[in-house]
Amino acid sequence: MSLFSVRKITIGLGVVPGTAGHMALALATRTETTVPVESSAPPNSSRDLLTEILAPTHWTDCYQCGKCTAGCPVAAGVDMAPNQVVRALQLGNFEKAMTSDAIWACVSCQTCSTRCPQSVDCAGIMDALREVSLQRGLASPEQKTVVAFQQAFLNNIRRNGRLDEIELIAEFKLRALPSERSLRFLFKDAGLAPQLQKRQKLHLRGEKVKDRALVRRIFERCGDGKHA
Amino acid sequence: MRLAYYPGCALHGSSNDYEQSLRACLGKLEVEPQEIREWICCGATAAHALNHKLSIALPARNLALAEQQGFEDLLAPCPMCSMQLLKAAKLMDEDASLRREISSVIEGEVSGRVQVLNLIQVFQRIGLDRIKPAVKNPLADLKPACYYGCLLTRPPDVVKFDDAEQPSSLEAIMAVLGAKPVDWNYRTECCGAGMTMAKEETVLELSQRILADAQQHGANCLVTACPMCHVNLDMKQGDIERHSGDRFGLPVYYLTDLVGLALGISPEELGIDRHFVKKV
Numbered sequence: 182m183s184l185f186s187v188r189k190i191t192i193g194l195g196v197v198p199g200t201a202g203h204m205a206l207a208l209a210t211r212t213e214t215t216v217p218v219e220s221s222a223p224p225n226s227s228r229d230l231l232t233e234i235l236a237p238t239h240w241t242d243c244y245q246c247g248k249c250t251a252g253c254p255v256a257a258g259v260d261m262a263p264n265q266v267v268r269a270l271q272l273g274n275f276e277k278a279m280t281s282d283a284i285w286a287c288v289s290c291q292t293c294s295t296r297c298p299q300s301v302d303c304a305g306i307m308d309a310l311r312e313v314s315l316q317r318g319l320a321s322p323e324q325k326t327v328v329a330f331q332q333a334f335l336n337n338i339r340r341n342g343r344l345d346e347i348e349l350i351a352e353f354k355l356r357a358l359p360s361e362r363s364l365r366f367l368f369k370d371a372g373l374a375p376q377l378q379k380r381q382k383l384h385l386r387g388e389k390v391k392d393r394a395l396v397r398r399i400f401e402r403c404g405d406g407k408h409a
Numbered sequence: 410m411r412l413a414y415y416p417g418c419a420l421h422g423s424s425n426d427y428e429q430s431l432r433a434c435l436g437k438l439e440v441e442p443q444e445i446r447e448w449i450c451c452g453a454t455a456a457h458a459l460n461h462k463l464s465i466a467l468p469a470r471n472l473a474l475a476e477q478q479g480f481e482d483l484l485a486p487c488p489m490c491s492m493q494l495l496k497a498a499k500l501m502d503e504d505a506s507l508r509r510e511i512s513s514v515i516e517g518e519v520s521g522r523v524q525v526l527n528l529i530q531v532f533q534r535i536g537l538d539r540i541k542p543a544v545k546n547p548l549a550d551l552k553p554a555c556y557y558g559c560l561l562t563r564p565p566d567v568v569k570f571d572d573a574e575q576p577s578s579l580e581a582i583m584a585v586l587g588a589k590p591v592d593w594n595y596r597t598e599c600c601g602a603g604m605t606m607a608k609e610e611t612v613l614e615l616s617q618r619i620l621a622d623a624q625q626h627g628a629n630c631l632v633t634a635c636p637m638c639h640v641n642l643d644m645k646q647g648d649i650e651r652h653s654g655d656r657f658g659l660p661v662y663y664l665t666d667l668v669g670l671a672l673g674i675s676p677e678e679l680g681i682d683r684h685f686v687k688k689v
Contacts, residue, residue, distance in 0.1 A: 234461060254599045254615050288611065289454055290599035291563035295573050304564070311458045330607035334455035338467070342449040344418035353606060370606065373644075380683040382423040390447050395516060399470065402514040403463040 227317045228275055234309040235270070238302040243267045249293035249303045259283040263293050263303050266310070279314035283307075285324035322360070329356035332408035335400075339407065342396045345387025410534065413480035413523070414442030415471055417490040417636075418450050424487075424636035427663050429680035431486055431528070434665035437672045438535050438543070442484050445474050451493040454603045465507070466514045468497040472525075473517030486528045488560035488635045489602075494525045496567045527561060527570060528634045528664055529578045537585045545673035547587025553632040553667070554623035555579035555590050556642070557597050561634060573597070579632065579664065586671040593626035595619045600641040613652045616641045620649065620657045630688075634664040643685045660688045 243264070250262040261269070261283040269278040278284070284307050293303035314320045320328050333352040337344055354367055361367075377383040390396065400406075420428040435442060448471050456464035472494060475483045485491035501508040502521050512518050532540065557576050565573040576596065583590040600619055601612030620642065623631055633639055643661040650656060661684065669679045676682055 255611060286608070286611070288559075288599050288602050288604060288615075289457070290559040290602065292559070292597075292599070295563045295565060302564075308457050308461065308464075312461060315459055327604075327607045330603075331455040331459055334453070335459060335463075338450045338452065338455075344422060344450055346418075346422045350606065376685070377423055380426070380685075382425060382683065384422060388421055390449055392447060396449055399466050399515055400463065403460055403466055405460045405463050 227279075227313055227319075230316070231275055231279070231309060231313045234312060235306060238305040238309065239300055240267055240270055240306055242299040243271065243297075243301045244299060246298060248296050248298065249301075252292040252296050254290060254292070255286045255288060259286045263287075263307075267301065267303065267306060270306070276319065279310050279317070279319045280321055281310075282321050282323050284310045284314065285321065285327040325360035326357040329353055329360075332356065335405065336408050339397060339400045339405070340393070341387060342390030342393055343388045345384075345389075347383075347385065348387060410440050411480070411482070412440060412442045412526075412531070413475045413478065413483040414444045415448055415475070415483055415485045415490060415494070416444060417485065417487040418453075419487050419636035419640075424639060426680035426683040427486065427636050427639065427665070429678075429683075430663050430665040430669060433674050433678050433680075434669035434672070435531070437669065437674060438540070440531070440535065443480075445471065445478060445480070445483075447474060451490045453489050453493070457493070462514070464493065465497045465500055466511055468493045469501065469511045469519050470515040470517065472498060472519045472523050473512075473515055475523045476520060477517065480523060482524050482526055482534075484526050484528065484531050486634065487637075488527060488558065489637065491525055491527045492560040492564075492568055495569075498523075498525065499567055527568075529561070529582070530570065532582055532664075532668065533578070537581065540582075540668065540672075541585045544586060544671045546671055548583075548667060548671050549587050549589075550629075551583075551586075551588040551667070552627055552629045553583055553588055553590050553662070554593050554626065554628035554630070555583060555596060556600075556619065556623070556631050556633045556638060558633065558635045558638045559597070559599050559602065562597060579634070582664065582668065583632065586667055588667065591623070591626045591628045593622050593628065595622040600638050602637055602641075605637075605641060605645065609648075612641050612645055613649050616645060617649050617653045617655065620646065620659055621653075621655060623659060624655075624657055628659065630660045630662055632662045632664055632667055639663060646686050658686065658689060660684065660686050 245264055247264050250256045250264045253263050256262045259282055261281045266278050266283055287307040289304055291304050330353050333349055333356055337349045416428060452464050452467035456467055485494055498521055562571050562573045562576050571578045580590045598619060599615055601615040604611040631642060639661055666679050666681050
């Protein structure tokens with residue numbers, strides 16, 4: 182959908198002052214005021230890629246009722262609530278959404294998508310934003326630890342086919358250390374090891390599938406190179 | 410019942426008490442799930458958050474393996490795994506070109522004939538009317554808070570199971586076991602899921618709300634069918650108490666623990682002695 186038609190939706194909503202929808206819109210647009218709408222976002226490849234991945238989410242159908250945000254378990258503590266993320270997209274401000282902390286704070290609980298009266302797949306929007314944000318190097322520096330975890334996870338599967346928990350934790354800690362910069366972070370979960378050992382829950386060597394070459398081919402065909 | 414089994418990484422990792430419980434319990438009901446050979450990780454949150462195509466390909470590979478190995482029903486006791494498997498199947502059902510593309514990515518065919526089942530559905534298949542007469546030790550003292558978490562019922566158009574807002578399938582099983590499930594509010598709220606390591610404060614906050622609500626409504630334990638929920642509510646319960654200053658002491662059981670106890674299996678056989686929070 183073009184920016185022009187997105188704007189028409191905005192205007193259409195804006196002419197019903199005094200309604201709950203209007204209030205939700207005002208709330209959602211409050212954070213947009215300092216950012217120029219179209220000038221900040223010239224067409225580029227990250228925009229095209231994002232638009233393509235976003236297509237099945239019906240993101241343009243959002244009318245800002247705020248139901249996603251009302252049910253979101255992490256909305257209270259993040260820079261942009263889910264409805265504000267969707268609003269930013271509708272206003273053409275893709276970069277603002279892709280650099281937000283919110284997309285990495287999202288726990289993928291699917292409550293937003295489940296409750297949306299317009300069938301907007303808000304959780305799918307968060308996935309699309311994370312994917313493109315990472316590819317374009319736009320992920321919020323504040324969220325490096327979460328990004329590091331997800332990358333370490335995929336690297337681990339690419340290597341072994343199945344998750345090796347100890348290897349995952351080791352790679353995650355080393356990846357996140359430059360941003361966390363504390364020994365406490367490095368060793369915080371070490372105390373768990375004897376507790377898990379006592380309960381026979383600790384596996385010093387994780388399982389590996391036999392055909393790991395196939396696993397690597399699957400990753401490569403999905404365009405997922407090793408996360409450096 | 411011939412049943413394929415996709416354990417997923419958690420049940421072969423630190424949630425191996427869930428697998429122990431599941432095998433003991435289903436065995437008692439004469440169901441022997443057969444593990445799919447060469448299964449790979451479903452990709453979980455990391456794949457769907459970072460690479461959409463990979464999040465379809467990884468589960469699709471497992472669906473193809475299940476088909477190749479001649480199965481029609483596939484138990485995935487981890488709701489993250491089962492949701493990912495169902496989502497991949499659904500997307501390929503809706504889009505023939507995607508099906509072709511994924512089949513060349515994974516070097517295998519997925520016809521879509523494998524039915525993915527969560528753990529509750531397996532008990533429903535066995536039949537609550539068959540389980541009821543097999544109950545030897547009714548759980549009369551138990552007032553469980555039935556905790557569904559996120560992905561057993563969401564997204565509803567993918568998992569097509571129970572009611573996303575007011576589910577009742579766990580309570581129905583509890584009633585058959587003689588337990589008295591409590592009415593409470595946080596049955597489908599998120600526990601913080603895979604943020605346990607990456608963003609611990611999320612788990613400490615979200616899981617605290619769940620435990621507090623269960624306690625306020627008179628529960629003396631929780632029951633779940635998700636390994637991640639169990640980690641956050643059981644293993645992290647001590648950290649949550651230290652963080653919030655609450656005192657919960659609420660044991661968290663897998664669904665198969667409680668069915669198993671009612672059928673007369675010992676706590677040790679079910680691996681309940683390997684949980685963090687003990688029954689007082």
